Amino acid sequence: MIKKFYPSSLYNFLRFIRSNPVNARILDCGAGGPDPKLAFFYENGFETYGIDISEDQLEATEDYCKKHNIKLNVTKGDMRSIPFESKFFGYVYSYLSMVHLSKNETAQAINEIHRVLKQGGLCYLNFLSKYDQGYNEKKESKPGEVIDKYENEEYLHSYYDDDELDGYFQNFEILYKEKRYILKGKYFNTGRTCILDYIVKKL
Numbered sequence: 001m002i003k004k005f006y007p008s009s010l011y012n013f014l015r016f017i018r019s020n021p022v023n024a025r026i027l028d029c030g031a032g033g034p035d036p037k038l039a040f041f042y043e044n045g046f047e048t049y050g051i052d053i054s055e056d057q058l059e060a061t062e063d064y065c066k067k068h069n070i071k072l073n074v075t076k077g078d079m080r081s082i083p084f085e086s087k088f089f090g091y092v093y094s095y096l097s098m099v100h101l102s103k104n105e106t107a108q109a110i111n112e113i114h115r116v117l118k119q120g121g122l123c124y125l126n127f128l129s130k131y132d133q134g135y136n137e138k139k140e141s142k143p144g145e146v147i148d149k150y151e152n153e154e155y156l157h158s159y160y161d162d163d164e165l166d167g168y169f170q171n172f173e174i175l176y177k178e179k180r181y182i183l184k185g186k187y188f189n190t191g192r193t194c195i196l197d198y199i200v201k202k203l
């Protein structure tokens with residue numbers, strides 16, 4: 001087992017999963033990077049799958065897997081068109097990755113998650129609140145959509161009002177919704193200060 005602690009929202013999702021058994025297959029949408037959250041589910045006995053759109057991020061995850069001698073099954077893929085058959089997964093999540101999609105694309109990705117989930121399956125997603133310090137109304141390209149620059153690359157971030165996302169989950173039951181406001185310190189090594197968490201169940 002890798003000796004580390006993961007973001008508390010993942011433990012919260014696991015708590016919901018344990019009281020809602022479907023199957024052991026879990027998918028991470030936007031799974032790449034040097035700190036793959038799938039390792040948490042791997043350690044907890046899941047059959048893990050992940051997709052990411054960026055070669056660099058995929059490479060970083062591969063390095064992590066080699067270093068720790070684990071197999072997470074992270075491959076190239078776009079959450080707007082998930083490369084898996086319908087009703088394959090018991091669980092799907094996206095951790096600070098769907099935040100990069102426009103609002104239209106977010107609706108599209110949520111439909112895709114609905115498609116690949118089994119009935120009764122659970123999904124955990126987090127989003128950026130408009131109360132987050134990164135939200136800047138003056139820089140919006142569309143309402144709630146901001147293009148940020150980081151190390152010469154441009155990234156889109158979508159920001160939401162408290163209840164704006166509820167309508168995106170019409171084919172789900174919303175089991176849990178949290179607005180996490182960081183008054184001091186950092187949100188798990190990110191500069192984020194206000195996050196909206198949703199755990200939803202496919203109807």
Ligand SMILES: C[S@@+](CC[C@H](N)C(=O)[O-])C[C@H]1O[C@@H](n2cnc3c(N)ncnc32)[C@H](O)[C@@H]1O
Pocket residue numbers: 029030031032033034035036037051052053054057077078079080094095096097098100101
């Ligand atoms: C901020 S990183 C978070 C990565 C990881 N979830 C973590 O917690 O460390 C965002 C990730 O989302 C990926 N991404 C962005 N758009 C995507 C899309 N349409 N489909 C799949 N992955 C995407 C990026 O390549 C990047 O790896």
